[in-house]
Every structure is written in C-alpha cells, then in structure tokens.
Amino acid sequence: MTFWPRSLIARILLLELGAIAVAAILLPVILTSFLHSEADRYQHRTLTDQAQAIAASAARTRPGSMIRLDPDLANAYATPYDGRAYVISDRSRRFLAGSAYSELVPWRDAPLGQTMQAFQAGNFIGVSLPARFGTEPAWIIVTQNEAGPGAILDDVVRGFVARFDPVMVLVLLLVPLINSLLIGRLVLAVRAASRRAETIGPRTLGVRLEEAGLPHEVAPLAHATNELLMRLETSFRQQSEFVANVAHELRTPLAAHRVELEAVDDVALRARLRASTDRLTHVVTQLQDLAALETVADTPFERFDAVELARETAEQLAPQILASGNTIALDVPDSPVTIAANRTLVMLALVNLISNATRHTPAGTSIVMTVAPNGSIEIRDDGPGIAASTPEMSRQRYWRADQQRSDSAGLGLSIVSRIMEVHDGRLEILSRPDAGTRCILYFPCGG
Numbered sequence: 001m002t003f004w005p006r007s008l009i010a011r012i013l014l015l016e017l018g019a020i021a022v023a024a025i026l027l028p029v030i031l032t033s034f035l036h037s038e039a040d041r042y043q044h045r046t047l048t049d050q051a052q053a054i055a056a057s058a059a060r061t062r063p064g065s066m067i068r069l070d071p072d073l074a075n076a077y078a079t080p081y082d083g084r085a086y087v088i089s090d091r092s093r094r095f096l097a098g099s100a101y102s103e104l105v106p107w108r109d110a111p112l113g114q115t116m117q118a119f120q121a122g123n124f125i126g127v128s129l130p131a132r133f134g135t136e137p138a139w140i141i142v143t144q145n146e147a148g149p150g151a152i153l154d155d156v157v158r159g160f161v162a163r164f165d166p167v168m169v170l171v172l173l174l175v176p177l178i179n180s181l182l183i184g185r186l187v188l189a190v191r192a193a194s195r196r197a198e199t200i201g202p203r204t205l206g207v208r209l210e211e212a213g214l215p216h217e218v219a220p221l222a223h224a225t226n227e228l229l230m231r232l233e234t235s236f237r238q239q240s241e242f243v244a245n246v247a248h249e250l251r252t253p254l255a256a257h258r259v260e261l262e263a264v265d266d267v268a269l270r271a272r273l274r275a276s277t278d279r280l281t282h283v284v285t286q287l288q289d290l291a292a293l294e295t296v297a298d299t300p301f302e303r304f305d306a307v308e309l310a311r312e313t314a315e316q317l318a319p320q321i322l323a324s325g326n327t328i329a330l331d332v333p334d335s336p337v338t339i340a341a342n343r344t345l346v347m348l349a350l351v352n353l354i355s356n357a358t359r360h361t362p363a364g365t366s367i368v369m370t371v372a373p374n375g376s377i378e379i380r381d382d383g384p385g386i387a388a389s390t391p392e393m394s395r396q397r398y399w400r401a402d403q404q405r406s407d408s409a410g411l412g413l414s415i416v417s418r419i420m421e422v423h424d425g426r427l428e429i430l431s432r433p434d435a436g437t438r439c440i441l442y443f444p445c446g447g
Contacts, residue, residue: 007216011186015178023171034163043144044118047127050076051116051142054086055131058097062134067097080104083124083145088131088138096133105143112139123147189213193222205233247288254281301423304343305336306371313350314369321354325363328354331370339375339443341423346377346441349419353379353439356412378440386431416441 005011053073061067067088069077077084077099087098087107098107109121110128117128126143193209200207208229209222258277264270314328321328339346350369357367361383370378413429416439420427424444431437 005216006214006219010216011182012179015182016175019171019175019178027168027171030167038163043125043146044127047118047125047142047144048116048129050086051127051129051140054088054142055129055140058088058131058133058138058140061097083143083147085143087141088133089141090133090136090138096138105145107141107143110139110141110143186215189215190218193218197225200229205229205236244288247284250280250284251288254284299342299344301340301342303338303340306339306346306375306377307332307337309343309347310350310369310371310377313347313354317351317354317358321358321367324358326358326361326365326367328367328369331368333371333373337371337373337375341443345419345422349416349441350377350379352412352416357381357383357437376440376442378438380436380438382436385433385435385437386429413439 005014050073053070054067057067057069077086080101083105085099085102085105085107087102087105088096089107089110089112090096091112093108093112095102105126106121106124107126110119110126111117112128112130114130116130119126119128123146124143125146126141129140129142131138131140193214196207196209208226211219211222211226214222254277258274258281261270261273261277264273310330310332314330318328354367354369357365357379361367361381365381365383368378368380370380372378413427417427420441426442428440428442429437430440
C-alpha cells in the first residue's frame with residue numbers, strides 16, 4: 001500500500017500543500033536574506049553619501065567657523081530621530097564640530113583609519129571617513145541607529161519588493177505547472193481506458209477496463225463498466241444455452257409428430273399439417289443455428305478455399321432445391337479463392353441464404369452461387385424479390401414482409417447478418433419486385 005492517493009483532487013491538494021510547505025520554509029529565509037542585504041546596502045550607501053557631503057563642506061570651512069551643509073542634509077541631522085548624527089574629530093578623538101545631539105551616539109568607538117571604514121557599536125552603525133577640516137586633518141563620523149531606520153526603511157522596502165517579486169511570481173507559477181503535469185498524466189490514463197473500451201464488442205465481452213492507475217473519481221465508473229460487461233457476458237451465454245436447450249427439446253416431439261401425421265386419412269389435412277410441421281422444424285433448426293453461432297464465433301479464423309466450400313454447400317442442398325422445383329448453379333473461377341474466416345459459420349450463412357431463396361420463391365426459380373476472385377460470395381435468384389422492397393429491414397430478427405412466409409420467426413437473414421458482423425464483413429442485399437434478389441457476402445480477409 002502506497003501513500004500516493006488515487007483521487008485526482010487529493011493528488012492536486014497534496015502537491016499544492018507540498019508546494020505551500022516548501023514556500024513557507026524557503027520564503028522567510030529568502031525574505032530575511034534579501035531584507036538584510038537591501039538594508040545594509042542602502043544604509044551603507046546613504047551613510048557614505050552623507051559622510052562625503054559633510055567632508056566636502058568641512059574642507060571649505062575654516063577652523064572656528066560653522067559648517068554649512070546642504071539644507072536637506074542639515075534638516076536630516078537637526079533631530080536625534082533614529083540616531084542620526086555626525087561628528088568631526090581629530091586624531092586624538094577631540095570633538096571639532098558636529099550635529100545636535102551628537103553626544104547621544106557612540107562616535108568615539110569609530111575607527112580612525114586612512115580609508116573609509118564601516119563600524120558598528122551596539123545598535124548603531126556608521127562610517128568613518130578621513131577628510132580635512134579646513135587645512136587640518138580630521139575624520140567625519142556618521143552614525144545611524146539600526147533599531148529605527150527611519151527614511152531608509154522606505155528605500156529598503158522598495159528595493160526588497162523589486163528583487164523579491166520575481167522570485168515570488170516564479171514560486172506561484174510552480175503550482176499551476178505541477179497541476180498541469182499531474183492532470184495531464186491522469187488524463188492519459190483515462191484516455192487509455194477509453195481506447196480499451198472502444199475495442200469491446202460482441203466478440204470481446206471478456207475484455208475488462210484496467211482499473212489500476214485511474215483516479216479515485218473515475219475508478220468507480222470503470223468498475224461499474226466491468227461489472228456490466230460481466231453481466232452481459234453471462235446473459236449472452238445463458239441466452240445461447242437456453243435457445244439451444246429449447247430447440248433440442250422441440251426437435252424430438254416434432255419428429256414424432258411428423259411420423260404420426262402419416263396416419264391421417266384426409267390427404268388435404270395431412271398436407272396442411274405436414275407443411276406446418278416443416279415450418280416449425282425449420283424455425284427450430286434456425287434457433288439451433290442461432291445458439292451455435294455465438295459459441296462457434298469464438299473459435300479462431302482459418303484460411304480455406306471459398307470455391308471448395310461453395311461446391312460442398314451446393315452438393316449438400318441440391319436434393320432439397322431440386323425437390324422444390326428450383327435449380328442451382330455454380331459460377332466459380334478455375335483457381336482457388338482463399339479467405340480467412342470461420343468455415344462453419346460461412347457455410348451456415350450460405351445454407352441460410354440458399355434456403356431462403358428456395359423457400360420463398362416459386363417453383364422454376366434459378367439460384368446461382370458465385371464466388372468472386374476478391375473472396376466475396378453471392379447468392380442470386382430470379383424470383384419475385386423481397387416483399388415491400390425492404391431488403392435492409394429483412395435482415396432484422398423477427399421481421400416478416402407478409403404473413404405467408406414459412407419461417408415465421410424471420411431468423412434467416414438475421415443469422416447471416418450476425419455472421420458477417422463476427423467477421424467484420426458486410427452483407428449487401430439488392431432486391432427489386434419481380435427482378436430477383438442478390439445477397440452478397442463481403443469478407444475483409446478475402447483474396
């Protein structure tokens with residue numbers, strides 16, 4: 001069992017929480033680092049600029065005179081606000097000049113070197129700049145209280161925001177990016193399940209959708225679909241077994257009934273009863289064919305000669321056709337025509353088509369079975385055609401064009417159509433009143 005959840009929403013939330021947790025840890029560190037960096041940079045630059053400005057004024061001042069500073073700079077040092085102060089000191093750290101309240105700052109802790117130096121004393125930071133006070137050497141000491149940065153804070157904030165915003169935007173962009181990658185991966189799993197579902201048909205009811213890897217929200221649908229396929233598969237099998245059992249149970253009493261009919265003295269009555277028995281027997285036979293179709297359809301295809309199968313079928317049905325007063329002829333090429341199909345089912349289709357042509361046409365009808373070089377097989381007759389000119393409807397199970405058809409269940413063309421579906425082939429029916437009927441079987445693996 002893994003910690004990774006199957007729920008799409010849970011996965012998104014988990015990743016986003018992870019991103020937020022990382023941001024919560026990293027952002028304060030980055031913020032503090034940037035803030036300190038910006039504060040130090042702006043404070044040092046500001047103090048340096050002010051020290052240099054004071055040094056320039058001090059160089060122009062004669063000993064004993066007042067230093068004249070720029071008004072803005074003089075105003076900045078007019079109050080003890082945030083510890084700002086400047087002092088001009090000699091090498092002995094003697095106070096030469098300075099701003100008001102300079103005695104409040106630790107200027108005597110400043111180093112007196114040959115170059116400008118930064119220093120810190122408690123909460124105070126400052127710079128010490130060697131300069132000249134008039135003609136005498138001196139040091140300009142400028143201080144700032146870090147505990148109250150004052151006006152520098154605005155500069156720090158602006159500088160911080162300018163540097164921090166791009167980083168923050170990049171971090172926030174990671175969240176939709178991660179979501180997109182995650183959702184894209186899960187969508188691929190759903191599409192794979194959809195493609196597998198498209199392959200399920202009457203011959204592949206045993207195929208099941210892969211539930212592993214699907215999001216928790218989609219997995220119940222895949223599971224329900226698999227349960228439905230299982231019920232359909234069971235229903236198809238039970239239906240086929242039921243039809244086969246019923247047909248088997250009916251054949252024996254019908255055979256006995258036909259024998260008993262011979263004892264009927266009334267010739268006309270005996271003929272009507274015999275015709276009725278023949279119709280029932282034909283329907284039972286087709287029911288058996290229909291039940292066997294679903295079972296035989298699962299057997300693998302084989303390659304065989306369609307010409308040989310046509311001859312075998314014609315020889316088998318010739319006595320029945322001739323007894324009805326019709327004729328049958330073969331129109332086949334001299335060389336074999338190989339097709340890949342289920343031989344038993346193809347013969348069953350031919351038997352049904354020829355039986356239909358025999359039973360539903362008047363005596364004297366010519367039936368021709370043709371095998372084309374491309375593997376298609378045609379059954380053609382010159383009878384009256386399909387009633388009502390509805391050849392497409394005639395392949396529907398239980399359809400009847402009129403009340404005189406002997407196969408009152410109308411299963412013949414339905415069985416043939418189902419056989420062609422098994423082969424991914426096609427049954428084409430061409431019929432016009434008084435112009436005969438043509439039934440053509442097209443196989444995708446012919447030739």
